[in-house]
């Protein structure tokens with residue numbers, strides 16, 4: 001599945017609720033999920049970390065939808081940015 005398809009699924013499924021919540025409170029949810037991912041990693045619980053990676057990805061796409069940002073475009077620009085190449 002490509003990023004645009006996934007972002008559209010998230011938009012179709014959650015946008016109304018996310019939009020009513022607003023960007024600030026949605027950003028707080030995103031931060032909470034990042035915290036849960038960090039806790040799962042710290043505890044060595046790989047299965048839980050896997051679930052939290054999913055949560056973080058979906059909330060990231062939700063934020064992008066609320067900001068009207070196309071994440072496929074963001075990824076392409078990122079990968080073509082010479083400043084993002086690994087340092088030697």
Ligand SMILES: [Mg+2]
Pocket residue numbers: 033036051052055
């Ligand atoms: Mg979670």
